[in-house]
Amino acid sequence: MNEWANIVLGKQMAAKQQDKNERSIEKRIDVAHQSIASLGTALDEFEIAFIAMDVATTRLHRVNQTFAKMLGCEVEGLQSLVLRDLILDFARARLDSALECLLSGAKKKVAEEIPLKCSQGETTWFRFTFVRATEQNGVPLKVQATAVDVTRRKALEEELRLTIDRFDSAQSNSRVGSWEWAFGKNSAWWSKQLYDLHNIDPTSGTVTYDEFIETVDPNDREMIAEVNQLPFSEGDIRRFRFASNPAHGPRRHFMATVGVTNVNGEVVRRGTTQDVTDQVELLSALERSERQFREMVVSNTEGTAVLNLDGKLLQVDENFASMVGRQPSQLIGVNLCDLADSESAELIDQRILHRNPSESREVRLWHKDGHLVWLLLTCSPLLNDSKQFVGIQASALDITHRKHVELLSKRAAAAKTQLRRLTNRERQVLELIVEGRMNKVIANRLDISEKTVERHRSNLMKKLDAHSVAQLVKIWLTAEIMSPWSNHAS
Known part of the structure; x- marks a missing residue:
């Protein structure tokens, strides 16, 4: 920056x-x-x-x-x-x-x-x-x-204004802010976006270290102090994660990089900070879903129900009823197809209610709150003493969390497939775009011309079918959802 x-x-x-x-x-x-x-x-x-x-x-x-x-x-x-x-x-x-x-x-x-x-x-x-x-x-x-x-x-003046506007726009779209902090000084220069990331008024003037550290989670403050201590060797880029102070508003998560350079004999830290809250929350949701799914499988809290030949529920236990947010008495006499979405209703009518041997099917039923839940239904025919088909016994397992995990995995795999279309150089350019770097900075970093950067940028946007920096960042983060966080941070 x-x-x-x-x-x-x-x-x-x-x-x-x-x-x-x-x-x-x-x-x-x-x-x-x-x-x-x-x-x-x-x-x-x-x-x-x-x-x-x-x-x-x-x-x-x-x-x-x-x-x-x-x-x-x-x-x-x-x-x-x-x-x-x-x-x-x-x-x-x-x-x-x-x-x-x-x-x-x-x-x-x-x-x-x-x-x-x-x-x-x-x-x-x-x-x-x-x-x-x-x-x-x-x-x-x-x-x-x-x-x-x-x-x-x-x-x-207009060129300067446009340059600043483009710089601010790039940082805003990628949720990246930049900063400079000279050793021995208590205040630092911040870009406009960095003020926004930390919810500080840009008109309040330069930010001191004490003012910045007050915005940081107390548990992360000692780590930040250690990361920014000398000595720094040439080319030494340090990366670290930290969270915002929960006492100052909604919790945000940041990924920061810092290096040093010499300006007129003065040692200056230069770095970027990116808001990665969405990625952290996605990873957290994924881990939570996996944990809940494991707990659900281990506890094996199956629900059971009995249906007549028309698909109406004759008996329902507490577990089955709770999966769709209702009491057992509210489900007696209700047709199972009426609880399902159109695709699952057709599956129930064609496969489950037509005397098929015992089989398991994934269906979607409407919860009382208005959202769809995924159930794994295992149905077996009920026969009377004369071996006549008189009904269906169904056991149900809530697999909603597992389906969400599968959906996240599919999206991440699709994004990774898109990224594989890129050449090594295009991927390097993309990584720097996601960091919020402008074309001139990318050119200097990769030791290529600015026109070459523009060509790579145009090619990768076509390959990824992206029309903005925000879409590029979304594809990148989606691909990283299934990657270990430690690998991303290294």
Whole structure:
């Protein structure tokens, strides 16, 4: 994530230098205002734009060659045009505000950045400096203005804004935050997403170590302190897991990485933190389901029921009734097909109620609460003394948890099959995308060009049939569901 910080810093410095150059030009303009009544031709030598216009109508009376050139027009084509008509709709209020300041006498000089439409349909940003030119009874009738082209700086600012937005979006989609912490200092730089992950207001300022550790589960604090201690060797990347402080809200689980680098002789820790709560909860649910299934099998709490030849329940024990959330008395006289979903009802009607020999079938019955439960029904025909078929005896075992485990396993296997389609390089790129790395960072990490990263990224998204980073993360986490947590963390 530090590469991102360098990109952002570089763009900020470029924008600041551009602004410095523009303001240096404005100082020369101010001198000219004080000594030259008509700037037009004189300012062309410095490639500085000049206009004179009527205050009430903003109709242009005079423009110089530089202003016309910046708009891609001839001077004659701009004479008598209304400046307000050349301004993009959203920015016209800026001109109105500047003129209002001059009219009210609040300021003698007003600077404003305003975008104008060029003859080719493009937009050019000008930094205008408006001053009074002629007055009547203290009220300005005409205004003169000098202007410099700030389109390049506005483009740099927009590029910087987009870079930051994309960075924030990537971290948000992958639930990853980044941070830097210099040894010997008590506070650290955090990305916006990291503030969100730890539920801290970004406007509260830099976060101290004590403030961060307060958000951590007390049982994990000593481990975090040990992981972040020196010495770090070059290339030493440490990974650790921790949970949030349950006293501060819903419990969250995080996977963090930390390494060190040298910045101007200062040892700095750099790391990422990813919210892996969903994965931890899936693993926990899987383990819980497996445990419950083992307990269920060991206890062998089967339910039993007796059905007549039409499938109506004649006898039901407590265990059978509890599996569908009812009392035995509520089930007497109920047709078993009426308790089942359509597919299972058809199976019961065709296989179980037609005098078939003893067999076991998996069926889904509706629970009283509205959800489906899976039962393993083992049915045997009941015969009277004359060997006539008079009914069915059914024993039932609740296998809902086992079916959930099977479903999770199938989804994980399908996701792993998808990942096997990737080349080794595409898989490396995917791992870094899941960590929240941007293309430039991935390129530096894998020592390949950014265009190569973009090609790998496009190929792997097609192979995985994914249309967003969020979908990539979901496929990755689904594939990891059945993997041992220790293997993932190593």
